[in-house]
Amino acid sequence: MAGREHTFYVSAAPGLGGLLAQEAEECLGLSVARVTGGVEFTARLEAMWQAALSLRLANRILVRLASFKAENFEKLERRVAEIPWDLWLPAHAVPEVVVTSHHCRLYHTDAVAQRVAGVVEKALPGGEGQVPQKIYLRGEDDRFTLSLDAVGEPLYKRGVKTHGGRAPIRETLASAILTLAGYTGEAPLADPMCGAGTFSLEAAMRATRTPPGMYRHFAFETWPSFREKSFAHMKREAQKAQHEVSAPVIFASDLDQGAVERLGATLEALPFGKAVGVGAGDFFALDPASFASEPGVVVFNPPYGKRIKGGNDAFVVRLLEHLATHWRGWTAALAVPKQQVPRPLPKGFHGHPMSHGGLDLTVLIGRLS
């Protein structure tokens, strides 16, 4: 398994496929192909470990195992049984099969999942403990693609946030917004409606060159092909490239004192936490010169406000007006619901579509000149 090349599918949130392709090429040094919902690349398993460790915009990584036609259960089971499951999975893996079926004669997804799980279980000797393992089977016009989930928990779960918050933005979206705003970890970053602090945590990992997967585990670590020493070496190399940041370069604040305290406690326990300074207060009373000596990037996913004339969100309009007057020279990025995008857009701003939890968002990006 380790010596051969495999094809991997990396999924991204809607609207982020292009950015993910760019990130994957830069970060892995491989050419990747854009496909629906993400990217694909062909490489050895180690490249997939590197992708899981380093990609900030990826949601999931799957290994493509097989693609075949099956019009009936017999053929399906035969094709699934051809896969060397004992080489892929640990003896005690418990398969959870997720099936989609469009225009297939095998349309009963629960029955298909049961059959596939049965074949996989039969191929594994079993053992102490249980390791859940997701397997995806996607059917279209009787052709099925069988894939193995390589990472377990989705990759936006970085394993660093020990607290929740109201309407936190997903880590992958926060990171994509930072990319769109041109944030590379050097300039000051302000997160003045920080809530649970997702933007700040993502920015701190960038500023300190901390890979997003450094503090979590992956499904592939339970596979027989996994080489603990090689992966530990990969992590050590990443550690060597990390930057020490001893004074805050990221500034997080919020009206909600409790949210700020929870974020502060999380940051204290994190090796890269010193990169973020936290404070409580009203954004509209905040003077950027009080914490940054030069303009940088300011990011928000503001609370959704009341709509006013023309569908505009009154809060967003006020926020943009305030930024234009008091945050000159900064680059602003705001994620707002698509229907509440201010029309016309403020001068110098453009919009990038994204989707968050089924809600269509537009990320407004602009330099405040």
Ligand SMILES: C[S@@+](CC[C@H](N)C(=O)[O-])C[C@H]1O[C@@H](n2cnc3c(N)ncnc32)[C@H](O)[C@@H]1O
């Ligand atoms: C949608 S949440 C932000 C979520 C955050 N980005 C995260 O990832 O958790 C909006 C936040 O804006 C804060 N907020 C609203 N009005 C504010 C103001 N005038 N000044 C500072 N914070 C404000 C709220 O307390 C809330 O935490």
